[in-house]
Amino acid sequence: MRRLLLGGLVSALLAGCHGRTVSSGGQDHPLLPKPLRAIALGFHHLGIVTGTYVRRDEADDHVTLDRDVALAGLSAAGNADSVTWLGHSTALIRLKGMSILTDPVLADGIVLGAPLPHRHVEPPIGLADLPKIDVVLISHGDYDHLHLPSLKALVKRFPKARLIVPDGLQPFGEKAGFARVDHPREGGVVIAGATRITALPAVHATRRNFLAIPDGKANSWDIRAGTRSVLFVGDSAYGSVFRDIGRSRGPFDLALVPIGAFEPATLVSDMHSCPEDAARILDDVRAGLGIGIHWGTFALSPEPLLEPADRFLSASAGHGRARVVRIGETMILARGGTAGRP
Ligand SMILES: [Zn+2]
């Protein structure tokens, strides 16, 4: 009933006139004009907080791995270059013996001062299962990406871990207790052990407030070790920045790209890429392999649970570089951008 009521309210607002149009991924996404959009965003966020978009009944074996299988895959990868998807934008990237954890959100539910969306599914791999983490890398400050309780728990378990955040978000790292917090500006480079991590643009911003008013930066990150290159895009709409990244820094062996939370398009298409946008990002950055993230985990939007994955794969059909993995799944990175399961 609550879902119907809120859904009806948002739909009624969305039925209004359109403002500017966002062109991306070969599609046009008309956005609601302000201030109608601000009101609709308020209802949309109310829907997120109250669990309106939870779709646990749609979760199946395509979404998560069993815990035993996930842990066996993680351990079988050994010291090989690999990536393990831990749900949403949390990924464990292992390159040349370094472990980099992106946008760690390891907890569930509403924590005072750090509200999280409700989960569709529980992650099979938790904090206690992680290998030693060298670098924690944050794309931006939205609550589903920068989660202070998770950062505090991580620094307690891995006191030597370094935190890298977009410029301006460093107070969160200091608050969490990290001894070393790097916050490069766009184009800035951080050397961490064998890795070289460069701050790149994203078509997104940090919005740690109910009305989604931008109050901080967002980055994509170029992560390199030896000849291996990985692009991590936490949240982004489509934009010409990806063509520029592809021209100046591509090709990438692996790109992690967001494919979910693209509905209601009239509210969020200037912040989030739809699956077709994500497929175009893979083309633009010349990714050998692209894994879709930012789906299947948190109840952030009304699209059906498996739709991001299905649409991402069909939008990428033909060149075979797009992959969808299950939460907890590890892929070993081979030379030339191919990957296999351990
Ligand atoms: Zn975001």
Ligand SMILES: [Zn+2]
């Ligand atoms: Zn997000």
